[in-house]
Amino acid sequence: MGLSIGDVARTAHVTVRALHHYDAIGLLSPSERSAAGYRSYSPADIERLQQIVVYRSLGMSLQDITAILDDHTVEPLEHLRRQHALLVERSEHVHRMIAAIDKTMEAHRMGINLTPDEQSQVFGAFAPASYADEVEERWGETDAFAKSKAKTSSYTKADWAEAVAEQTAVGERFAALLRAGAAADSQDAMDAAEAHRRQITRWYYDCSYEIQTGLADMYLADPRFTENYENIEAGLAQYVHDAIHANAIARA
Amino acid sequence: MGLSIGDVARTAHVTVRALHHYDAIGLLSPSERSAAGYRSYSPADIERLQQIVVYRSLGMSLQDITAILDDHTVEPLEHLRRQHALLVERSEHVHRMIAAIDKTMEAHRMGINLTPDEQSQVFGAFAPASYADEVEERWGETDAFAKSKAKTSSYTKADWAEAVAEQTAVGERFAALLRAGAAADSQDAMDAAEAHRRQITRWYYDCSYEIQTGLADMYLADPRFTENYENIEAGLAQYVHDAIHANAIARA
DNA sequence: ACTTGACCCTGACGTTGCGTGAGGACCTAA
């Protein structure tokens, strides 16, 4: 027996009514019901709900969400990659909007009137950019998008094995350097950090230095991740963290 | 006679139907009608529409927008300031969402399960943060908000005169330095750039170095702003631009 | 065993912000 609808609503910050609605339209039907007809949500249901919440926050319609979540050719991780990409796009969009406001205020400050053309541009920045627009902006026509989708969703078991192997290799590389006494800001350690970043970019998502240092911080802050490295070698979490930071600074 | 409804719709990237709707609910009623009953939008109408579009993109309801736009104790510039602040908040929100996805992906990568507590946090990042939440997050209770509103919306004519005077003074300061042959990356020029930034922060909105360099770029890119400086002294636009950039780099 | 309060269920109607025609006037250019 999983969580009750109220518990789910609280942890996911959605209303009970919304969950009823998702059930009614077949977007998220809890995998179990109690004898009295109470909905019971399993961990898998919760995971699906997270995808729903994220896609919703990006402005996707419930119909479309149903469609892509029920598309079993799409791996769960692929959803996270897409969401990441869409969020980055969203972030850039917000920055364009801020720039547009800046421009308008500067014009006010200077007592300047914007030309219709400039005005249209300002308006354009605030045009309701749906997720669909953003997706197309990123991947061009549906054709290219389909291709990209085909590529990333077609990871075979061998691919996944290779990804895991690469990841393990990077961990080992750090550990070897640590054992050899190489400083965290040595060239070798920074190269390993770069490999870590490229590995994520290759198999998961475009990992900027900013994002990577965020991950490094998390490796120390969250005991779960810390343990993962400490199990390989004592002090490795801190070492990886320092190497990533050193590398990020050096490349900036 | 102003613009036709079709023209407005095109430049503002909204549908004709939306404009009809705004008229019907009294949010934006064009200031004139032709003999045949055609709507005619004045420049003031367009300006109001921009405010509407921006607030809408922030998720505000049409009712609320009507209320705050019809509140005549709020200066037009105050709307831009608010919108700027809300957008910055929105930007931070998006970054929190990206971080949440990063964390989820890292957990996947490492084969780790998130605790309910962590899950709740991830969900929290995607909770539909309405503009209202964001406003309260920034300004606390309605009381504090009312105060801030009272403060910023109560600029007197004398205040405005002072703001304009300060702005002119900053321009003159740059011009004097340019005439005196001080380099754009000299300490004096960078101090002037800092004064430029502080002036905007004081009278308009919190101007970060990133935003300021954006403005500097605009001074060169947009002939309107360029002219404004060139009228004071030849080469001043470029000079101001360089000083702002030098200062931003020095302070980073 | 019984009550009480918190929680759950299923309808069912209301709301917001428009989309989408229907049916008809208007207006410029050929």
Next chain:
DNA sequence: TTAGGTCCTCACGCAACGTCAGGGTCAAGT
């Protein structure tokens, strides 16, 4: 003068829930 594009006013439709209404369920306390 006729065709196209644009404009007008109803008026119904729709998504994603909010909001009662009327009624079971359940654990805790008495």
